[in-house]
Amino acid sequence: MKVDGIPTRTIRSVRGGEAIEIIDQTLLPYRYEKRVLSDWRDCVEAIDSMRVRGAPLIGITGAWAVVLATREDPSNAALIRAAERIQGVRPTAVNLSWAVQRMLTALLPREPALRFEAAVKLAETMTQEDVMCSRAIGEAGAAVITKLYQELRRPLNILTHCNAGWLATVDYGTALAPVYFAFERGIPLHVWVDETRPRNQGLLTAWELGQQGVPHTIIADNAGGHLMQHGDVDAVIVGADRITRRGDVANKIGTYLKALAAKDNDVPFYVAAPSSTIDWKLTDGKREIEIENRSAAEVLSVRGLDHTGHDISVQIASPDESAANPAFDVTHNRFVTGIITERGVFAPTELAAGFQDVIAHAL
Ligand code: MRU
16 A cells, blocks of 8 residues: 555565564554564564554564574574464464464474575565455455445445554555455545554554545544444444454454444444454354453553654553553454455355365364
């Protein structure tokens, strides 16, 4: 997607895989800066602090972290130790362990001396595959949006939560890819962007929609239900961090409440994600998906620009307050209208039938 009119990806390898370049998303939307990481520990830090974020992108960053670890020490012991650290940084998005395990499975049977070259090649392939998946999700989701437009024959209002756009993937996005594709094809639309406290990923969504010229409005997280009651939302499209075999969906905290409101107001609720986000080993999302708990400080402070334009963080509660910060929630499959994947759109209960070949390898 474009930044200041220039086609840009969120991650790329530099110096033949000896380092990677990322966009430091902790600085957005106030500053757009890139950062070069040449040590796998820096990748771990970048995932942990959310310089890179979004399930598909942390997966790809994890793959590149394995490349950097291989360069440092390609021995079995060192690789396995690094892989454990990398995949343990953030527990909810399955893409991270999926990517790290895929790298290990390919590398460990090889001679250590040949591992770095193979690692670079596979990480490049996975990076490219992520782009292809987002594109296919964009196509499948744009067809859903187009159909809705043909039924309603007026500009559409789509609500999204968190950031599941270009910034959360290598390119195009998951939930936002259908929006970009439909918009580019002339479907008139507008996006309601949930602010998404505490980390305000909605501000990233607004920034990237703005960069592509897509009309949008930021709303407080609690506004969506009201807008749905008044007929101002035609569809909800969100991303996912982990989807179970029966189509339960873990996504950014607050998604579940949007799904409840959508159900009560007959608003279609779509989830867009690549198959690398589906954990075929799990069935019951609420019981089986580990939910990341993040620091209380994220809830007790907000970031923004001061009156001189400096990017600052301010404490919003009295110093003796405590806070709980579950970063994700699970939406049961009964609230999900369809899951938009690189293979098309599936009712949650039909997801497994569409991926029989993948399941055969995953279990
Ligand atoms: O905590 P984050 O910012 O890494 O959150 C992950 C997400 O971006 C969302 O939950 C998103 O909807 C799924 S990833 C495309």
